[in-house]
Amino acid sequence: xxxxxxxxxxxxxxxxxxxxxxxxxxxxxxxxxxxxxxxxxxxxxxxxxxxxxxxxxxxxxxxxxxxxxxxxxxxxxxxxxxxxxxxxxxxxxxxxxxxxxxxxxxxxxxxxxxxxxxxxxxxxxxxxxxxxxxxxxxxxxxxxxxxxxxxxxxxxxxxxxxxxxxxxxxxxxxxxxxxxxxxxxxxxxxxxxxxxxxxxxxxxxxxxxxxxxxxxxxxxxxxxxxxxxxxxxxxxxxxxxxxxxxxxxxxxxxxxxxxxxxxxxxxxxxxxxxxxxxxxxxxxxxxxxxxxxxxxxxxxxxxxxxxxxxxxxxxxxxxxxxxxxxxxxxxxxxxxxxxxxxxxxxxxxxxxxxxxxxxxxxxxxxxxxxxxxxxxxxxxxxxxxxxxxxxxxxxxxxxxx
Amino acid sequence: xxxxxxxxxxxxxxxxxxxxxxxxxxxxxxxxxxxxxxxxxxxxxxxxxxxxxxxxxxxxxxxxxxxxxxxxxxxxxxxxxxxxxxxxxxxxxxxxxxxxxxxxxxxxxxxxxxxxxxxxxxxxxxxxxxxxxxxxxxxxxxxxxxxxxxxxxxxxxxxxxxxxxxxxxxxxxxxxxxxxxxxxxxxxxxxxxxxxxxxxxxxxxxxxxxxxxxxxxxxxxxxxxxxxxxxxxxxxxxxxxxxxxxxxxxxxxxxxxxxxxxxxxxxxxxxxxxxxxxxxxxxxxxxxxx
Numbered sequence: 001x002x003x004x005x006x007x008x009x010x011x012x013x014x015x016x017x018x019x020x021x022x023x024x025x026x027x028x029x030x031x032x033x034x035x036x037x038x039x040x041x042x043x044x045x046x047x048x049x050x051x052x053x054x055x056x057x058x059x060x061x062x063x064x065x066x067x068x069x070x071x072x073x074x075x076x077x078x079x080x081x082x083x084x085x086x087x088x089x090x091x092x093x094x095x096x097x098x099x100x101x102x103x104x105x106x107x108x109x110x111x112x113x114x115x116x117x118x119x120x121x122x123x124x125x126x127x128x129x130x131x132x133x134x135x136x137x138x139x140x141x142x143x144x145x146x147x148x149x150x151x152x153x154x155x156x157x158x159x160x161x162x163x164x165x166x167x168x169x170x171x172x173x174x175x176x177x178x179x180x181x182x183x184x185x186x187x188x189x190x191x192x193x194x195x196x197x198x199x200x201x202x203x204x205x206x207x208x209x210x211x212x213x214x215x216x217x218x219x220x221x222x223x224x225x226x227x228x229x230x231x232x233x234x235x236x237x238x239x240x241x242x243x244x245x246x247x248x249x250x251x252x253x254x255x256x257x258x259x260x261x262x263x264x265x266x267x268x269x270x271x272x273x274x275x276x277x278x279x280x281x282x283x284x285x286x287x288x289x290x291x292x293x294x295x296x297x298x299x300x301x302x303x304x305x306x307x308x309x310x311x312x313x314x315x316x317x318x319x320x321x322x323x324x325x326x327x328x329x330x331x332x333x334x335x336x337x338x339x340x341x342x343x344x345x346x347x348x349x350x351x352x353x354x355x356x357x358x359x360x361x362x363x364x365x366x367x368x369x370x371x372x373x374x375x376x377x378x379x380x381x382x383x384x385x386x387x388x389x390x391x392x393x394x395x396x397x398x399x400x401x
Numbered sequence: 402x403x404x405x406x407x408x409x410x411x412x413x414x415x416x417x418x419x420x421x422x423x424x425x426x427x428x429x430x431x432x433x434x435x436x437x438x439x440x441x442x443x444x445x446x447x448x449x450x451x452x453x454x455x456x457x458x459x460x461x462x463x464x465x466x467x468x469x470x471x472x473x474x475x476x477x478x479x480x481x482x483x484x485x486x487x488x489x490x491x492x493x494x495x496x497x498x499x500x501x502x503x504x505x506x507x508x509x510x511x512x513x514x515x516x517x518x519x520x521x522x523x524x525x526x527x528x529x530x531x532x533x534x535x536x537x538x539x540x541x542x543x544x545x546x547x548x549x550x551x552x553x554x555x556x557x558x559x560x561x562x563x564x565x566x567x568x569x570x571x572x573x574x575x576x577x578x579x580x581x582x583x584x585x586x587x588x589x590x591x592x593x594x595x596x597x598x599x600x601x602x603x604x605x606x607x608x609x610x611x612x613x614x615x616x617x618x619x620x621x622x623x624x625x626x627x628x629x630x631x632x633x634x635x636x637x638x639x640x641x642x643x644x645x646x647x648x649x650x651x652x653x654x655x656x657x658x659x660x661x662x663x664x665x666x667x668x669x670x671x672x673x674x675x676x677x678x679x680x681x682x683x684x685x686x687x688x689x690x691x
Contacts, residue, residue: 046619047520225660246615249524253614
């Protein structure tokens with residue numbers, strides 16, 4: 001046992017004093033608001049999930065550094081992170097855990113099947129759910145009052161993509177008439193292919209064939225061979241990252257050069273990693289997808305923060321950044337961490353301080369009416385915006401050959 | 402109607418892909434044939450090898466084919482050590498325990514790779530990555546042609562090793578009669594570890610052959626492992642020529658059924674052939690009759 005000296009006695013006294021005064025400090029600090037961030041960070045979709053989580057984290061850090069939720073006395077946002085493990089069951093389980101951890105709202109999901117299941121589970125507990133990417137229109141067509149989608153669904157994306165495609169083709173003197181659609185065979189790709197089949201013929205394009213492929217795929221040679229046999233003017237691929245990279249490489253190997261590769265919601269065509277690793281295969285590939293608004297000053301700042309960690313600039317990051325900011329604004333206006341009040345604030349939201357190319361939010365049945373995609377094209381190792389004209393930074397190169 | 406050169410391309414592609422499947426299945430069939438272990442860590446080990454190829458290329462600028470020279474012995478050593486110091490001791494000799502240990506190991510390897518390399522899908526760009534050999538209207542990607550012949554070479558080397566060397570004879574002795582082999586002085590634990598090492602070495606070669614045309618992320622091994630298990634059973638468990646022929650068959654069947662029934666249904670062809678073969682020859686194509 002140590003001897004009790006005057007010094008230790010003084011130290012102990014000071015420590016006890018500090019402890020006694022602690023509750024006063026704790027009272028001054030408002031209780032944090034818990035936010036569930038749900039992303040698939042393991043499994044097949046882990047890459048997208050990580051980039052989504054990165055965007056959410058940048059927004060959370062920014063909000064907390066700026067003094068938290070002012071209406072709640074500077075309450076900090078506290079993240080409850082959930083890994084959806086790339087499947088709907090994983091997403092649902094994490095929502096159950098988030099319910100147990102008393103989150104006020106959930107943001108994320110990434111893939112349509114995960115968002116469908118997770119937002120459904122969240123609706124049982126009236127947890128407001130903001131979908132970051134999930135493009136299937138089923139997500140907002142079920143009448144769930146807790147579910148909000150900030151970005152565009154594939155209905156909006158497809159019609160915008162087709163309008164721009166017609167513009168592109170007409171400006172070039174209509175070189176493209178025939179199309180092969182390549183899509184992943186899940187909820188997102190199949191739904192998209194149906195829309196294309198319905199809408200392409202009416203816009204003057206003939207679909208030669210629609211080729212479905214599974215995710216993951218070991219080999220895309222057959223798909224490439226069929227494209228070669230059909231010799232279409234345009235290839236429209238909708239796949240996740242790895243499969244499109246394989247397809248683009250195989251097409252290059254097989255010397256398949258259509259007049260254009262016009263991707264819609266493609267996992268790789270707007271990804272700097274793909275552009276960096278395969279400059280030749282990626283060059284002149286076009287995509288209609290989510291993209292941050294390059295005109296907004298904040299976009300450059302978020303991009304710098306994302307790239308500082310050695311990451312590439314992907315749409316998942318600005319979308320999740322914006323979704324978390326949208327939620328923080330709703331909590332601020334609700335002046336409460338109560339789920340029902342946040343849901344109401346979201347439903348009436350006119351939030352504009354985001355970095356996507358949308359105006360102020362306006363939700364109708366949970367869908368943000370202002371949400372819109374942009375068209376990009378890989379040009380000389382960079383990803384340029386070619387539509388809409390309002391903020392395009394390059395002219396489209398079409399036909400590519 | 403499909404053109405004839407499309408059919409020939411699909412056939413050639415199926416053979417080339419099948420040869421790499423065979424190489425992946427070789428390690429699995431060897432480990433099964435000798436240790437009677439269904440190695441669930443096979444896919445994760447392949448992923449680790451692919452990351453090693455990627456890291457060697459990205460960090461040190463080493464060509465994947467040059468990497469064969471040092472990754473093969475490295476993975477042999479790794480496989481040896483895994484069996485000797487992890488799987489062997491942890492399983493206490495029980496087959497069901499080994500199953501769980503290899504399953505656990507695969508989860509550990511996958512997550513370690515996820516932590517070390519993050520979830521990004523990566524690929525390498527080699528100067529010959531897009532080179533093709535032209536045969537009339539057929540474009541055969543050079544890396545796939547190399548992979549095809551290299552797989553045969555590895556299978557031949559492995560077969561020679563099993564047939565003509567002391568360690569090969571010891572491996573065969575242990576696989577037939579473990580107790581008898583131990584009684585005649587064969588160090589069973591050592592033979593087990595060598596076998597496991599050979600399995601891992603095959604994966605290292607397969608990874609080096611795959612990377613010029615494929616990609617890697619922490620889950621990529623799973624895409625190959627189910628097909629490798631199918632090949633092992635189809636070819637006859639433990640049979641080296643069985644794995645080779647089985648791999649080629651599966652590659653061609655997958656390619657042709659993908660071409661005719663659509664990519665999503667290509668896998669069905671594999672299992673149809675699998676069931677058919679097992680109905681006719683329950684022990685597999687080259688399996689010993691029970």
